[in-house]
Amino acid sequence: MLRPLTAQERDWVENTLESMSLRERIGQTMQGHAGRAPFRGIEGAELTAYLQRYPVGSFFVGGEIIQKAEGRAGDYRSWIEGLQRASRCPLLFSGDLEFGAGSAVRSLTAFPPLLALGAVDDEALAYEYGRFTALEGRAAGFTWALAPGVDLLLNWLNPVITTRCLGDDAARAARLSAAVMRGMQEHGLAACAKHFPGDGVDYRDQHIVTTVNDLSEQEWFATYGLVAGRLIDQGVLSYMTGHIALPWVEETSSGGKPVPATVSLKITTELLRERLGFEGVVLSDALDMGGFLSWGDYRKRMIDCFNSGTDVLLWPGLRYFEVMEAAIAEGEVTEERLTASVRRVLEMKARLGMHRIDAEGRDPEAILLEDDKLPPELDREARGLSRQLAERCVTLVRNRSGQLPLDAEATRRVLVIMLNKVTAGRTFERMDIFVRLLRERGIQVDILDEFEPLDTLRKWEQEGSRWDAAFAPYFMPLHGMMNSSRPVGEAAKAIWAMQQAETIKPIGISFATPYLLQDMPFLDTLVNAYSLHEDTVEAAVQAIFGEIPFQGISPVATELPRVFIKGKAGGLS
C-alpha cells in the first residue's frame, strides 16, 4: 500500500491541481517520447512556448529496451534540466531501465537481464539491482523506471518476454520483483510493474497483435495475480497495462475482438484498481503498438484507453490534446475522471520530490555525476554488482556426459558453430565477445558460420580437422521483431549441419531463450547464460573452463514435457 502523503506534499498536489488549466490537466495524462519530439536545437523561450502549447506531464527518454542504449548520462541530465526549466509543472522522465540504467544510457551500468537475476535468486542482490538502477538513473535525470517486469514465461514459444522476466515461478518472481521495486523506490526512482494482466502466455507479441492471457481465474490468481498482489502490497507506485486480453474477465468486445487491458474497464479499473486495491498510477503500454492499433480509429482508441481507467497514456501523440478537449466538451470523458488521474500523477510527483526541483531545473536529490558515472566508490560497487550477478547466473542445464568443465590446458583448438544467424543477410551481432575471449586464452578458434553445403563439417573432419571442444552459441536479440524466440533460418540449418559431425559433441550455450533444448533435444551439454552482457559472457567462459563454479538455478523448467498441440479435427480434442 502507498504511504500517506505528508501535509507539505498534499498541499503541493492540491495547489498545483487547482492552478492548472484544462489543457494542462490533459497533458498530465500523457507521456511523450522525447526522442520523437521536436526538441533538437530549440531552447529558452521557444522551448517554454512549446511546452505551454503542449503541456505534457512526462517524457520517455533514452534508448528503448528493444533498441540499444545510447548517449552519456551527463548529456541526459543537462537536457532534462533544460526541460524542467521550460515546463511550468515539474516533469517526470521515464526510461526502459529494465536491466540497470545502462539499459537506456550507455555510460551507466548494464546488469544481466531479469531472467539472469531469476537464476541468481537472491533477494538482497535483487534489491541492489533496483537500488543501483535508481541511483544511476536519478543521477542522469530519470525519475520513473518502466520496470521491473513482472511477467511470467509460461509459454516457451512467447517471442517477446524471453529473458525480460524472472521466470515461470510466480513465488520467485514475486519475491525478486518486489525487492527490485523496493530498491528502486527507496532510492528515488518510481517503479512501474509491467505488464498487467501479464505477458508470457501467448505465442504472439503484443507489439504486433493484441495478445491473450488465457489462464482461468484460479490459475491467474495463483500466478500473475500473486505477483501483482505482492507488488501492490509493498507499494509499487505505477503499473503498466499491456495490450493483453484476459478472457476470464472479459471474453471479447461486441465486435468479437479480444479486449486488451489498455481499453478494458473491467481489467484496469474493476480488477487492478478495485479488486486488487492498486492506488498508484496506471500507465498504458505504448499506443503505437500493433496490439492497440486494431482496436478502432484514433479517437475511439484514445477515449476508450482513458476511460478504462488509464491515468497516463504512453506516446499517444499530440492529437491527444484536441481529442480529449473535444471529448470532455461532449461529455464522453468527465472532468471528475480527468481530475482523479491528474491527482494520482501529481501525488506520484510529490512522492518523488518533484516539488523540490529548483528554478534552474536541478534535482536536489540526484547524486552528482563524475565523468558521466556515479562517483568512483559507488560506481565500483555498481560494476561489482554486475560482475557478481554475471558470475552467479550462469546455469549448467545439462551435462550428461560430464563434458564440463573443460580442461583449460588440453583445450587448444575449438570449433564455434554460429547459431546467431537468420539469413545470409542478417546475423545477430556481438557473438564476437565470446570468440575474442576464447582467442585471448591462446585457443585456436575455427568458425562455422556458413551452412551451405550442409556437410562442410564432415568434409573438414575427412580432411583431418579435429577439435578439443565444439561450441554452439545461440543468440537472438531482445526483441528483434522476429515473432519467434526459436532458432530460425540459418540457425536452424546450423542445427542440422552440426549433426553431420562424427568427431564432436557440441556444447550448446544460449545467450537468449532458456528453452534451446526444445529445438536441440540431442544436446548432451547446455549452458544458459541469458544474454551477451559482457561480464556474463566472461563468466560463462570461466565456468566452462572450471575457473568458477556454475551457480545459476534455472528460473524456468528447461526439460519440458513434450508439448504438442493437437488440432481440433481428426477426432482429437
Added chain:
Amino acid sequence: MLRPLTAQERDWVENTLESMSLRERIGQTMQGHAGRAPFRGIEGAELTAYLQRYPVGSFFVGGEIIQKAEGRAGDYRSWIEGLQRASRCPLLFSGDLEFGAGSAVRSLTAFPPLLALGAVDDEALAYEYGRFTALEGRAAGFTWALAPGVDLLLNWLNPVITTRCLGDDAARAARLSAAVMRGMQEHGLAACAKHFPGDGVDYRDQHIVTTVNDLSEQEWFATYGLVAGRLIDQGVLSYMTGHIALPWVEETSSGGKPVPATVSLKITTELLRERLGFEGVVLSDALDMGGFLSWGDYRKRMIDCFNSGTDVLLWPGLRYFEVMEAAIAEGEVTEERLTASVRRVLEMKARLGMHRIDAEGRDPEAILLEDDKLPPELDREARGLSRQLAERCVTLVRNRSGQLPLDAEATRRVLVIMLNKVTAGRTFERMDIFVRLLRERGIQVDILDEFEPLDTLRKWEQEGSRWDAAFAPYFMPLHGMMNSSRPVGEAAKAIWAMQQAETIKPIGISFATPYLLQDMPFLDTLVNAYSLHEDTVEAAVQAIFGEIPFQGISPVATELPRVFIKGKAGGLS
C-alpha cells in the same frame, strides 16, 4: 493388398535374385542421388564399370521438392535410358513428384499442392492428379514417385508439412490420397506413401532434428493409422518411413533418445509390416537429414536402419556397400533379411514392367514425348486439370464485412503490403505474379515492402493517398528451412505496420500456411490459395474480382480455438 505376381514376373524375380552377387543384392537395398553421383560426362564402358562397382538398385532424379523443378523431360529420359543400358539389373528412377511431374521437371505439369487438392475434395480429380503425374513422369523416365504425402496437419506450428498434405481430417486424407495413389499405380508409377508413422504433430522439422508423433495408440489409429490402413488395403507399392518417433510404440532408446521409425523394428516391422500387413517396399527418408544423423555413428545408423525392416535406404552414400558387406560377414545383418528385402524390390520392379526394358534401355510402357511434353491432346488435358484444380481450390476463409468480391470497375488503385519478406536480405520471390496480374487489369498498384519506419502507411494516408483495396499476400516457400511456417522478421513487422492505417481494411491472402489467422486474428477478410502455382494465383485474382466463385472447402480448421501452451511451473498443468 498387392496383387499376386504373374508367373512370368515371379520367374523374372527369382532368376534375377539367383543371379546376383552379394554386392548386387546390397545395391538393391539402397537408392542413390543421381544429381550427386559422378555421372556428368561419363558414359559407355566407363558408366558400365561404375555401375558394376556400385550396383545401386535405384536412383533419385530431378529437382527436390524443397528445391526447384529443373530440366526438360526429354533430357531426363535419354539420360535414364543411358543408365538403364549400363546397368545389369534394370533400375528404378524416383522423384519428388508430389504435385505433378512438374514438381521435379520444369517442362512438365505442376499441379497445386496436396493441401489445395484437399480443398477441392474431389476423389475423381485426385485420381486424375495421380494419373497425369504417372503419365508424364513415366514418359520422362520416372517409375517411382516419392508421393503422395499422407501426413496430417494436426499441429498448426508444424514447419515442414504445411501444404504438402491433404489437411487435418483423416477420412478426407485417406479418400484422396488413396485416389492419387491408384491414379499413379494404374498408369505405371509406383507410389510411395509418406511418411510413416506420420508427420504433422510435432512443431519441429525432421530435416533438423528427430521429431515425435505424440498421439496415443487410440488417437493414432483414428488418424494416421486410418490413412495407412486405406493405402495398404488398396495396394500402395511402397511406404516411406520418417525420422519420426512414436512413443506409444517405443518410448525412447536405452540412451534416452527418441527412436525414429527409420531405426525402429517396433514401428517399421512390428507395426507397419506385421500389424498393418504392409507387403510392399519400405523406403527410408533421406539419411542425410538431421533427424537421422544424431542416432549414432555412420555404421550404427546404417545397420540399425536396415535391421529395423527398411528395404531401401535413401541416399546412404557409397560407404554403404562396405559397411553392409562387413556387417553380413560379421553376422550383424543376416543374408535372409537381405534376401527378403531384395525380393521385395525386385517384385516391385516386376510389377512396374522393368523386366521389359529393352537392350537400348528403352521403356516400352512409357508414352513418347513431343517437345518435352506429353502428346498435345494429353498435355492439354494435364494443363486443364491444373487449371481446374486451381479454380476449385481457392478458399474464402473469412469475409466478415462482405468485402469480397471486389467491384472490378471501381477498383482502380490498390495497395499491396508484402508479407513475403524475412529480413532486408531475404525476400521470398514469385509474388510478382500476383502484382503483374493486378497491373494487367489496368490497376495502379502501390507496394509497401519496407517496414521501417513503421508508420509509412499512415504518412501516405496523411499525404492523401487512398486505395480502393489493400492486399496483404503472404508467402514462405515449402520449405525454406525456416523452422517456422509463421510470418517472422520483416513479415511480422509488416503485420504491425498495416495496422497503422486508418483508411484501409487489408485483405489477407495466404499462398502458404492455411493458418494465417493465428498470427493475424484481426483480419476481416482472408483468402487461402495454398501456393504460388501460377494458375492458382490467376484463379485467386479472378475470384477476388468475382469472375469465378470461391469454391474451396478448407481442408483444415482455420478458426482454431485459442491454443495456448501452459508451462509446467507456477502451479499449472
